Amino acid sequence: xxxxxxxxxxxxxxxxxxxxxxxxxxxxxxxxxxxxxxxxxxxxxxxxxxxxxxxxx
Amino acid sequence: xxxxxxxxxxxxxxxxxxxxxxxxxxxxxxxxxxxxxxxxxxxxxxxxxxxxxxxxxxxxxxxxxxxxxxxxxxxxxxxxxxxxxxxxxxxxxxxxxxxxxxxxxxxxxxxxxxxxxxxxxxxxxxxxxxxxxxxxxxxxxxxxxxxxxxxxxxxxxxxxxxxxxxxxxxxxxxxxxxxxxxxxxxxxxxxxxxxxxxxxxxxxxxxxxxxxxxxxxxxxxxxxxxxxxxxxxxxxxxxxxxxxxxxxx
Numbered sequence: 001x002x003x004x005x006x007x008x009x010x011x012x013x014x015x016x017x018x019x020x021x022x023x024x025x026x027x028x029x030x031x032x033x034x035x036x037x038x039x040x041x042x043x044x045x046x047x048x049x050x051x052x053x054x055x056x057x
Numbered sequence: 058x059x060x061x062x063x064x065x066x067x068x069x070x071x072x073x074x075x076x077x078x079x080x081x082x083x084x085x086x087x088x089x090x091x092x093x094x095x096x097x098x099x100x101x102x103x104x105x106x107x108x109x110x111x112x113x114x115x116x117x118x119x120x121x122x123x124x125x126x127x128x129x130x131x132x133x134x135x136x137x138x139x140x141x142x143x144x145x146x147x148x149x150x151x152x153x154x155x156x157x158x159x160x161x162x163x164x165x166x167x168x169x170x171x172x173x174x175x176x177x178x179x180x181x182x183x184x185x186x187x188x189x190x191x192x193x194x195x196x197x198x199x200x201x202x203x204x205x206x207x208x209x210x211x212x213x214x215x216x217x218x219x220x221x222x223x224x225x226x227x228x229x230x231x232x233x234x235x236x237x238x239x240x241x242x243x244x245x246x247x248x249x250x251x252x253x254x255x256x257x258x259x260x261x262x263x264x265x266x267x268x269x270x271x272x273x274x275x276x277x278x279x280x281x282x283x284x285x286x287x288x289x290x291x292x293x294x295x296x297x298x299x300x301x302x303x304x305x306x
Contacts, residue, residue, distance in 0.1 A: 006098075006099070009109040009110065009112065010103065010108040010109030010110070011108070011109075012108060012109050012110035012174055015110055015113060015170045015171065015173060015174050016109065016110060016112055016113055018170055019113045019116055019117065019166070019167040019170045019171070020098075020113075020116055022163065022166055022167070023116040023120065023163050023167065026159050026162070026163055027159075027272065030155075030156060030159055030276060031272075031275075031276055031279070034276070034279045034280045034283050035279060037283055038279065038282055038283045038286070041283060041286050041287065042286070042299075045286065045290055045295065045299055046299050049296055049299050049300070
C-alpha cells in the first residue's frame, strides 16, 4: 500500500481523517487546558502566600 | 477498608497520590493509543463490506464506551457524595463531567461521519443515536447545575442528584439496539460470546479502548487536582505544600 493510497482511505478520506482529527484535537485540548490552569493556580496561590507572609512579618 | 476510605477521602493524601499517578497513566495511555492507531489504521485488514471507512470505529467505539463508562462512574461517585458527603467524590463529578461530555460529543460526531458513507445519512432519530444525544444533554445538565450554583457544596448535591437520576439512560443506550429496530448495528463485542470480529481488528480496538481509559484516568486526576486546589485554597495543607514547594509541581 502506498502512502497516497493510505491517505485516500479507499475514497473515505474525508470521513476517516475528520473523525481521527476531531478526536485528537479534542483530547489534546482537553489535556492542555487543565494543565495550564493548574500551573496558573499554583503560581497565583504562591503569590498570595508570599504576600501574606510579607504583611505579617 | 475503613482506613483506606478515610485516606482517599483526605484531600492532601489524594493530591499527593494523584501527582504520582498522572505520569504513569499518561505513559500507559500513550503506549496503548499508539499501538491502537498503528494497528487500526495500518495493520488491520480492510473490511469486506465497509472498505476503509470502517476504520472510524477505532475512535468511535472507544469514545462511545467512555461516554457510558464515565457517566456510570459519576453516578457511583454521586451516590457516595450524597450518602457520605465525601468531598473527593464531589470533586470527581465536576472533574469527570466535561471529559464525559467530550467523549459523548466525539462518539456522536464520529458516528455521523461513519453514517454518511455507510448509511447514506449523517443522522437518524433512532433509539441508539437519540439516547446517546440525551446522554450529552445529561452531561451538560450536570456541568450547568454545578457551575450555576454559587455554593460548591450545594452545587455538588444538585449535580449528584441529576447524575444519579440520569443513570437510567445508560442501560437504555446499551440495550437500544436490541429493544428497538434501529439502523445502528448490534454489539460486536460481548462478554458471553466470542467477538464476531477479526483479531487483527479486535486487538487494536481493545488497545484504543484501554488507552482512552488510561487517558481519562490521567486527565480526571489532573482536573481533580485543580478542583481540589480551588476548593481548598485557604486550607492548611495547601499553604504547607506551597511552602515546602516539592510536591506541588
